[in-house]
Amino acid sequence: MSAMARTISYRQALRDALREALRQDPRVFLMGEDVGRYGGTYAVTLGLLDEFGPQRVRDTPLSELAFVGAGIGAALGGMRPIVEVMTVNFSLLALDPIVNSAALMHHMSGGQFSVPLVIRMATGAGRQVAAQHSHSFEGWYAHVPGLRILAPATVEDARGMLAPALADPDPVLLFEHAQLYNTEDEIADDVRVDIRSAKVRREGGDLSLITYGGSLPKALQAAQTLALDGISAEVIDLRVLRPLDDATIMASVRKCRRAVIVDEGWRSGSLSAELMARINEQAFFDLDAPPARVCSEEVPVPYAQHLEEAVLPQPAKIVAAVKTMMGRMP
């Protein structure tokens, strides 16, 4: 890190990015539930109302459909809205504007209209908030052509992804895993990241651990444990869930010849299933073993702590899956 580096939280990094966007571009404004006076459900937008005023930091009613749709309209009208949907769970109430309007407008209009909209939302489980507040539906959104899906897993990405997302002429969805807001890291003052590529977060040679978002710290922890047993795991952070960076993924898989996918989503019909398919389509003859997955168990996420921990991907489960693949009993 340069001399200009500093240690901040993922939350602070998001806030710094929002503040920078609001300062630099008068077309940018924020809206969402409790983003203003409350300061954001996860305190990401704390202080922004005081600095930028109620025209640019807009508290909305509990109307996900309308304020996400209004974000699309405002984008069509020349603004650069950043819409915060409190969590992915509530974004289901806005599926229609996201999927039927934002994603399709450019195509349906024969390329005449673009929707430069950024939608941020928290995702994921792990805080004992039970089934209705613990979904990981980013994989659903990654199904839809016309959307770009981002999953910042590091403080650097939390700081750096917003600017290129705002520069994108098309709708971009940012999924912030709720377990990451308090993570801290040292980042440069002038973070510049792309929103195209996956990144190797840890180099290795025995297998590729492919993951994103809230599962990245778990995968890195598992890799550390595996190293103690002499297994060298390469950890790939997808960062961009749509479009997937096949080149980075396949380069790692071809090198390591084994792949384990870690995804907090359920496995059936999922992003992890898509990754499995692509690995098989593109790197089948380079594999030494069938690819494996560590996903959430196929039940609604339970409230009780021991059960919630048991249904979610955990470092120990990842270690076990890897050891099984490597032919070593866990």
Place this chain on the structure above:
Amino acid sequence: MTTTEAAPVSVPPPPTGPVPWDKPLALATLADMLRIRRMEEKCAELYGRQKIRGFLHLYIGEEAVAGGAMRLFDADDNIVATYREHAHALLRGVRMGAIMAEMYGKQEGCSRGRGGSMHLFDRATRFFGGQAIVGGGLPLAVGLALADKLCARAALTACFSGEGAIAEGAFHESMNLAALWKLPVLFCCENNLYAMGTALSRSESQTELCVKAASYGMPTMSVDGMDVVAVHEAVARVAPEVRAGCGPMFIEFRTYRFRAHSMFDPELYRDKREVEAWKTRGPIHTYTARLKAQGSLSEDEFLALDAKAQAEVDEAVAFAEAGTWEPVEAMLRDVNTQQPQHQG
């Protein structure tokens, strides 16, 4: 439904009375309605010949709404419409040939053949579709109006929707947001009494639509949507107020479609006598009769306008016929906006 035992159909009397306009406006309005009617009659014919496919929702019978309202919107205003939007696009200034070519699926169409009848778009005239999810256009209109307000532009967003949309949550959320933020949206509800096949009284506990809209604290108005004069006068009165920042307004246009919901609709849900009764209120012939009665229109003038509309239709069809199919190799274009990739 059988007609033998049905109760007598009662409809309001046909629109009457003087047309308080100068002759150019009076005749231009008639010409607009004739252009819509002749274009859509041709669409129905072309659908039968399988030149137009997919869903086709005709506006025939409802011409007075677009015919009275559309000319009152400024170039800077935004228009959001539904899947029954041929008339709105045409009167907004989209060339009839581009509309027809779109319905043919040709790349000369106003949406390059990617949209079809339900998704007419035109950037040049700020025509934002062609939104085919019922109620889906309402929040977009709120956002367009928000952009105008944030930029201090004196423009309005006219949002057309059917009365069926009032049952959607999107309607209520959008009305609330528009009123809460005092946004310049003119909600134009085209109440043609049937949401596809479901009569208003079978879907709404409160069938007075203005009562619902008024509950959000915005001014409302109910207008005879078969009377192009009433439509025009109502919009002329309120549009400047909305544009000036007085907040949103809601107008219900009570209208009726003479044709089926779409070309797939066998019309089992309404009495044919009801349709015939409403035809006595037909927006074009009643308006024509009023103009003639007051000496503003001769039969020759009518025939000339009609011939001109028909000629425009013929030209549009020729344009569509001569149009070209987009090469299949280009099928993946316009999913994302083409631009140099952002450098991180």
